[in-house]
Amino acid sequence: MTAESATPVRGRTSDPEAARIRLLTAIEAVIVPVGAVALAAALFSVFLLTLGKSPATFFELLWRGGFGTAFSWQNTLIRTAPLIFTALCVAIPARLGLMVIGGEGALVIGGFAAAVVALPVMGVLPAWIVTPLMFVAAALAGAVWIGFVGWLRHVRAVNETIASLLMFYIAVAILNFFVEGPLRSPADPNKPSTTPLDPGLMVGSIPGMDVHWGLVVGVVVAILAHLLMSRTTFGFAARVTGGNVRAARAQGLPVGRLMVAACALAGATAGVAGYFEVAAVLGKANASLIAGYGFTGILVSFLARHNPLAIPPVAVLFGGLAAAGGLIQRRMGLPDASVQVLQGLIFLIILVSETIYGRVPFLTAEKRR
Amino acid sequence: MSEFLLSRRTLLKSAAAGVVAAPFAGPLERAAAAGLTIGIIYVGPRDDFGWNQAHAVAAVELKKVPGVTVVEEENVPETIAVQKTMESMIKLDGAKLIFATSFGYFDPHMIEMAKKYPDVEFRHAIGLWQKDKHPMNAGSYYAYLHQAHYVDGIAAGLSTKTNKLGFIAAKPISSVLQNINSFTMGVKKVNPAATVQVIFTGDWALPVREAEAANALADAGCDVVTCHVDSPKVVVETAEKRGIMCCGHNASQASLAPKGFITGAEYKWATIYKNFAELLTKGQKLPNFERGGYDKDYVQNTAFGAAASEAARKAATAAIADLKANKPYVAGELKDNKGAVVVPAGKVVDNYDVFLETTNYLVEGVVGSIN
Numbered sequence: 218m219t220a221e222s223a224t225p226v227r228g229r230t231s232d233p234e235a236a237r238i239r240l241l242t243a244i245e246a247v248i249v250p251v252g253a254v255a256l257a258a259a260l261f262s263v264f265l266l267t268l269g270k271s272p273a274t275f276f277e278l279l280w281r282g283g284f285g286t287a288f289s290w291q292n293t294l295i296r297t298a299p300l301i302f303t304a305l306c307v308a309i310p311a312r313l314g315l316m317v318i319g320g321e322g323a324l325v326i327g328g329f330a331a332a333v334v335a336l337p338v339m340g341v342l343p344a345w346i347v348t349p350l351m352f353v354a355a356a357l358a359g360a361v362w363i364g365f366v367g368w369l370r371h372v373r374a375v376n377e378t379i380a381s382l383l384m385f386y387i388a389v390a391i392l393n394f395f396v397e398g399p400l401r402s403p404a405d406p407n408k409p410s411t412t413p414l415d416p417g418l419m420v421g422s423i424p425g426m427d428v429h430w431g432l433v434v435g436v437v438v439a440i441l442a443h444l445l446m447s448r449t450t451f452g453f454a455a456r457v458t459g460g461n462v463r464a465a466r467a468q469g470l471p472v473g474r475l476m477v478a479a480c481a482l483a484g485a486t487a488g489v490a491g492y493f494e495v496a497a498v499l500g501k502a503n504a505s506l507i508a509g510y511g512f513t514g515i516l517v518s519f520l521a522r523h524n525p526l527a528i529p530p531v532a533v534l535f536g537g538l539a540a541a542g543g544l545i546q547r548r549m550g551l552p553d554a555s556v557q558v559l560q561g562l563i564f565l566i567i568l569v570s571e572t573i574y575g576r577v578p579f580l581t582a583e584k585r586r
Numbered sequence: 587m588s589e590f591l592l593s594r595r596t597l598l599k600s601a602a603a604g605v606v607a608a609p610f611a612g613p614l615e616r617a618a619a620a621g622l623t624i625g626i627i628y629v630g631p632r633d634d635f636g637w638n639q640a641h642a643v644a645a646v647e648l649k650k651v652p653g654v655t656v657v658e659e660e661n662v663p664e665t666i667a668v669q670k671t672m673e674s675m676i677k678l679d680g681a682k683l684i685f686a687t688s689f690g691y692f693d694p695h696m697i698e699m700a701k702k703y704p705d706v707e708f709r710h711a712i713g714l715w716q717k718d719k720h721p722m723n724a725g726s727y728y729a730y731l732h733q734a735h736y737v738d739g740i741a742a743g744l745s746t747k748t749n750k751l752g753f754i755a756a757k758p759i760s761s762v763l764q765n766i767n768s769f770t771m772g773v774k775k776v777n778p779a780a781t782v783q784v785i786f787t788g789d790w791a792l793p794v795r796e797a798e799a800a801n802a803l804a805d806a807g808c809d810v811v812t813c814h815v816d817s818p819k820v821v822v823e824t825a826e827k828r829g830i831m832c833c834g835h836n837a838s839q840a841s842l843a844p845k846g847f848i849t850g851a852e853y854k855w856a857t858i859y860k861n862f863a864e865l866l867t868k869g870q871k872l873p874n875f876e877r878g879g880y881d882k883d884y885v886q887n888t889a890f891g892a893a894a895s896e897a898a899r900k901a902a903t904a905a906i907a908d909l910k911a912n913k914p915y916v917a918g919e920l921k922d923n924k925g926a927v928v929v930p931a932g933k934v935v936d937n938y939d940v941f942l943e944t945t946n947y948l949v950e951g952v953v954g955s956i957n
Contacts, residue, residue: 288677292670393788397757398957406760406944407712408689498666498694505664505690543659543671547679552631553661 283537301435303514319381321511327488359488367480621653664690730879734851739772752803847891
């Protein structure tokens with residue numbers, strides 16, 4: 218029941234009937250998730266009322282803390298960048314029917330690789346060489362990490378969901394081993410970290426904003442991912458595989474290679490998220506890399522229905538939720554978990570709303586007309 | 587089906603109306619309170635029976651000070667998020683003093699914010715503020731919990747029958763090693779034949795591994811265990827279940843082990859927080875590098891439990907009196923557990939010596955290794 222399957226005609230056509238149906242499908246793709254979020258908000262209001270708290274205050278603070286002022290917007294956008302990357306890590310394999318949930322591991326390994334590759338050359342080579350080196354190292358490390366998950370799936374039929382999740386724990390163990398052992402900087406006795414990066418290697422802010430360039434790169438990568446999935450033969454083959462693996466095999470598509478490639482691409486995006494965490498925020502690799510962006514990215518991708526173009530706006534929504542969470546805690550005396558309850562409700566209802574597609578009465582009637 | 591959808595739509599409409607109306611509901615900035623607003627940031631939940639709870643308990647005390655408003659945020663990760671939390675507390679709540687209570691908040695996050703907001707004071711628990719490196723409106727405060735662990739060690743050393751004690755530790759970092767060492771020094775002082783077996787779990791909160799470690803230590807013949815993990819609840823409960831004795835850490839766990847509890851090392855952050863609030867209210871400068879132990883009432887030991895013998899109580903009480911008088915307890919000759927001398931004979935290490943905060947060894951008497 219995906220949006221595509223409801224569309225009888227794909228591709229460019231001047232047929233007004235096909236155009237009308239495409240429009241209706243697009244409307245459906247917007248109103249179903251928006252409705253789901255609204256329903257989650259309504260249910261959450263009931264939850265707040267049982268706690269004796271005002272839903273009006275909650276949503277007012279949510280709005281103001283996430284989007285109400287220039288400061289709120291920056292607060293939101295700065296949390297958005299890593300979510301775009303980690304959501305893409307879920308969305309790209311999802312098009313092939315693979316459910317990769319271990320983006321957090323690729324983020325950790327990517328960030329770690331970026332910091333490690335800089336260690337021997339920083340101060341020796343100029344920043345314009347080291348920075349791309351770090352970026353590529355992070356993307357490669359992430360690609361290998363999740364690509365391996367795809368490879369396991371292909372050659373050994375290991376469930377990619379479980380494999381990627383378990384590999385997250387391995388990533389954390391690798392990071393901790395090196396950061397607390399051979400690569401530990403003596404500078405900080407209480408927070409084991411790698412040696413801090415030279416200031417010249419740090420990624421700056423977008424002019425006029427307090428938000429680093431990761432946001433722009435994230436949006437660009439999302440657009441590229443969209444083009445890859447909708448305008449190339451790779452994307453077409455990936456979608457065919459996602460639709461029906463056996464049919465794809467029967468057509469002679471290299472299903473295994475497609476899976477590995479999609480997973481590697483996905484891992485690369487999460488690895489880049491790690492790069493920006495290290496080079497734009499932390500300035501070193503340490504356990505602070507494990508901040509949960511990879512897991513929130515799963516929610517973002519589902520809410521965006523694994524559509525790369527929808528990921529940035531949805532990531533903004535989740536960034537806003539996180540940004541407002543603090544204000545809500547402070548002003549309403551609610552525990553941090555309350556915002557997580559809202560996120561959980563949104564996620565559940567989005568999953569349930571998948572069954573609504575093709576059944577929204579007025580749209581369905583229109584289509585049949 | 588369609589009826590359900592209709593009613594749902596109505597519901598959505600009203601919710602949407604609420605969201606649209608929200609921006610016009612009033613100003614975001616809270617009218618600045620007349621007194622002093624202090625922000626406290628926690629990395630985990632405030633009710634964790636451990637590190638965060640010890641700070642949250644102090645926050646409750648701080649709120650009782652007239653003219654002080656406390657704003658708190660829990661579960662703030664050590665990412666850009668904590669910078670934004672600080673900014674939000676400053677810009678929206680008018681906070682003039684920020685307490686950042688997790689290791690990873692210090693560098694770069696708190697330092698960045700201190701540079702950006704020179705009118706606001708930032709203080710970090712444990713961090714090593716350095717005059718030539720860090721802004722003057724930043725700083726660090728720390729309570730010498732190892733003094734209370736030393737008292738634990740004395741009480742435990744006189745309570746053990748098997749002369750084998752166990753210590754479950756999170757990570758081999760300075761503040762943890764210090765506590766293992768001082769506990770061991772306390773044990774060895776009253777019971778030179780005893781040894782302390784240490785197990786590192788690898789992270790701050792690994793309840794399953796902590797329980798396994800407690801069981802392994804009990805199986806190995808240890809009859810007293812203590813720990814340095816975020817929440818000692820699991821260790822203390824497991825020890826009680828196994829019928830062995832225990833000492834607490836961070837906050838009071840006495841209620842979790844009615845039979846086996848000896849005493850525990852507790853922070854008393856409230857003393858520091860209230861002092862700082864008072865200084866700022868009077869318009870005085872806050873110290874940048876505040877340290878202290880028993881002498882300044884920054885730490886305490888949990889009231890003796892059922893397992894503390896008469897001799898243990900007496901010796902521990904005497905040790906507390908000495909520490910309150912700021913008598914040093916670390917003196918040469920002190921060797922690490924590989925035989926190297928770390929404090930030469932004749933040298934006495936002052937309680938305020940920063941040497942203690944850069945501990946990277948385990949003292950003689952500890953069975954186990956850092957690597």
